Amino acid sequence: MQSSFDAVREALGESAGPDLTSAIDALSPDRVDALAETILSVPRSGALPKRPVTEIWPLIPLRSSLFFDHLNNESPASGYAPSGIRLSAATDPRASGTGEFSTGIMRALLYSHGLAIEDPLSHAAEMHLSQHRELREVTRASISAAAASLSEIAQLLDHDVVNVFYTGGDELGAAGELGDSILTTLDADASPYTVADAWDEFEVEFVSGLSPALQTLWKEIRGGNRAPDPSYVQRAVDEGDAALAETFIDVVRILNPRNIVENAIAGTASTLALIRMLGGSSDVLCATPLMGRLLFIGAPDPAEQLRMHEVARTEVPNIDVLSPSDLVTIRRSSDSLATWRKDLAEALDYADRNRRAGIDSRTIQTGVEEKLADARESLRREAKKSRVWGGQNTISFIAGGLGGAGGAAIGGPPSAVAAGAASGVIAAFIQAAAQRRSVPGFLDRHYVAFAKAR
Numbered sequence: 001m002q003s004s005f006d007a008v009r010e011a012l013g014e015s016a017g018p019d020l021t022s023a024i025d026a027l028s029p030d031r032v033d034a035l036a037e038t039i040l041s042v043p044r045s046g047a048l049p050k051r052p053v054t055e056i057w058p059l060i061p062l063r064s065s066l067f068f069d070h071l072n073n074e075s076p077a078s079g080y081a082p083s084g085i086r087l088s089a090a091t092d093p094r095a096s097g098t099g100e101f102s103t104g105i106m107r108a109l110l111y112s113h114g115l116a117i118e119d120p121l122s123h124a125a126e127m128h129l130s131q132h133r134e135l136r137e138v139t140r141a142s143i144s145a146a147a148a149s150l151s152e153i154a155q156l157l158d159h160d161v162v163n164v165f166y167t168g169g170d171e172l173g174a175a176g177e178l179g180d181s182i183l184t185t186l187d188a189d190a191s192p193y194t195v196a197d198a199w200d201e202f203e204v205e206f207v208s209g210l211s212p213a214l215q216t217l218w219k220e221i222r223g224g225n226r227a228p229d230p231s232y233v234q235r236a237v238d239e240g241d242a243a244l245a246e247t248f249i250d251v252v253r254i255l256n257p258r259n260i261v262e263n264a265i266a267g268t269a270s271t272l273a274l275i276r277m278l279g280g281s282s283d284v285l286c287a288t289p290l291m292g293r294l295l296f297i298g299a300p301d302p303a304e305q306l307r308m309h310e311v312a313r314t315e316v317p318n319i320d321v322l323s324p325s326d327l328v329t330i331r332r333s334s335d336s337l338a339t340w341r342k343d344l345a346e347a348l349d350y351a352d353r354n355r356r357a358g359i360d361s362r363t364i365q366t367g368v369e370e371k372l373a374d375a376r377e378s379l380r381r382e383a384k385k386s387r388v389w390g391g392q393n394t395i396s397f398i399a400g401g402l403g404g405a406g407g408a409a410i411g412g413p414p415s416a417v418a419a420g421a422a423s424g425v426i427a428a429f430i431q432a433a434a435q436r437r438s439v440p441g442f443l444d445r446h447y448v449a450f451a452k453a454r
Helices: 004-012 018-025 029-041 087-091 100-110 120-129 133-152 154-158 172-187 195-208 212-222 231-238 242-253 257-277 289-294 302-309 324-333 335-356 361-385 414-420 425-434
Strands: 058-060 115-118 162-165 283-286 310-317 394-401 446-452
Touching: 004 018, 004 029, 004 120, 004 133, 018 133, 029 120, 029 133, 058 257, 058 283, 087 100, 087 120, 087 133, 100 115, 100 133, 100 324, 115 120, 120 133, 133 154, 154 162, 172 195, 172 257, 195 212, 195 257, 195 289, 212 231, 257 283, 257 289, 283 289, 289 302, 289 446, 302 310, 302 394, 310 335, 310 361, 324 335, 335 361, 335 394
Parallel strands: 058 115, 115 162, 283 446
Antiparallel strands: 310 394, 394 446
């Protein structure tokens, strides 16, 4: 199926690269409008290609590509997850040519088989055409930036390593219903896990990403000091943390725990709704542990449910320190990473078969750990030889099954599947599907996360 990037290349007669973006920059305003209309004339995404359950294919919506894409729809927040994918950089003229977008893509691809990302070109085109004509000279820059960003990963797109999708918000109705269900569960009188608990999760994650100066300032503010020493902010800027300092100020300015938690819920619900709408062959990338827990809200202990669904947790070399050129070289030439992806596929096949057979999660986790042991050690040895990769830093790569013990057995009765999935968002999704006699296929897939090594 033709993508928006294919349509742009065809319309302008240029291949991916600087000539393509130069051609866009040279267009008259009317021709830019026509190009945006051409982009949006590409049919909205249907089902993405089917991927075997033995492969990891995370889906990254624009809304979930940051820690939280926007806090209360007002302030951009820096991403802290080591996967580091920031889709909004793809349409940001200020980030054009910096490699920020493509670097995040390559980082995520080191430890997965492929990616599905929301199409930045279609997003930019829709944003452009929604503006008054006098403002379109500004928004055309976003179309050019998106073309430049996709040019950086053109080979990945053309070789089906990265898929793009665009739904134009068609998933929002289903996402809203699911988000309301999550919030209702959190607000229930008997809920063992509440909005306050979710806020605590956010606060721990957010504060751990701050510089020492900002951590101290946060403690003062949270302790009730409404006139703290502003020199802490200046110190953070002097330490090279200007962007994070700006984010910190915005978080404090709009500090509203419930709004921030609701934003996290909306991102999680949107991701699940999109995966289902697009055929259920993608996996959930949890940007933070909080997002992972939200998958299992409704269980007495969401963290325990998350752990019980976990099939793999293994330390791997840190991907956050790699430059774009390092990432490309490693992805292309690393025998160790090729072995990792092969062994990961075999381990996921083992986990899937045993989950369906009713084997307990601890036994499965042990078996997966053994199957990945050689690949993990090979990665460590290779990292030690690299001037940048690894060093003293390792992270945990985590993959879990969404369907729970026994899995979402294809063709099984919805009630039995719901029981296998325990409770929470996943079970709520199944119960809603049961009314339509259809078990969501994505429940046979995985959640994926990166975390600090234990």
